[in-house]
Amino acid sequence: MQPLIDNARTFGQRPEEFARLAEGQSPQVLFITCSDSRVVPALITGARPGELFELRTAGNIVPPYASDRPTSEACTIEYAVEVLGVQDIVVCGHSHCGAVGALVRGDDLTAVPAVRDWLTHAADEPRSTDAADPAVAEAVQNHVLAQLLRLRSYPCVEQRLASGRLRLRGWYYEVHTGAVREHRADTDSFVSL
Ligand SMILES: [Zn+2]
Numbered sequence: 490m491q492p493l494i495d496n497a498r499t500f501g502q503r504p505e506e507f508a509r510l511a512e513g514q515s516p517q518v519l520f521i522t523c524s525d526s527r528v529v530p531a532l533i534t535g536a537r538p539g540e541l542f543e544l545r546t547a548g549n550i551v552p553p554y555a556s557d558r559p560t561s562e563a564c565t566i567e568y569a570v571e572v573l574g575v576q577d578i579v580v581c582g583h584s585h586c587g588a589v590g591a592l593v594r595g596d597d598l599t600a601v602p603a604v605r606d607w608l609t610h611a612a613d614e615p616r617s618t619d620a621a622d623p624a625v626a627e628a629v630q631n632h633v634l635a636q637l638l639r640l641r642s643y644p645c646v647e648q649r650l651a652s653g654r655l656r657l658r659g660w661y662y663e664v665h666t667g668a669v670r671e672h673r674a675d676t677d678s679f680v681s682l
Contacts, residue, residue: 518576
């Protein structure tokens with residue numbers, strides 16, 4: 490922890506770089522990814538402060554939309570779309586994802602009931618023909634597509650998609666190589682960016 494504290498202590502010593510951020514934010518992208526520490530959106534994309542609006546959840550799960558039950562995820566998505574007017578939403582899954590791996594392997598999660606209950610939001614076990622793959626690549630990619638479908642059921646997303654003001658993107662990030670692949674609808678496959 491100490492190196493992180495040391496860095497935080499000196500981080501604010503560039504006032505000219507941050508002064509403009511007081512005027513507001515206008516990120517063009519909502520980036521939804523896993524809480525995994527190996528996934529660092531700003532590092533992957535080179536985004537500067539103010540450029541990426543982020544939503545991080547265990548397993549980059551987008552919970553089902555429920556108008557009668559507020560969730561932090563729905564709040565973040567709605568704010569990004571309706572208030573900030575982001576033009577793109579990226580759902581970025583990653584290799585070696587513990588959450589997706591647990592779903593694919595059917596791990597016993599009774600010791601972590603909150604994790605178990607959250608993962609049930611994923612509803613379907615991600616489709617995979619190779620559950621032995623430690624990267625769970627195929628499962629993560631299918632899982633990303635399932636979350637994109639969930640996103641489409643959010644009213645604000647549905648409306649903006651219908652009017653052509655929003656694009657959805659599915660990414661797959663390899664933590665062990667740094668490579669990023671994007672889902673292409675024409676071939677229904679993930680290919681290098
Ligand atoms: Zn993960």
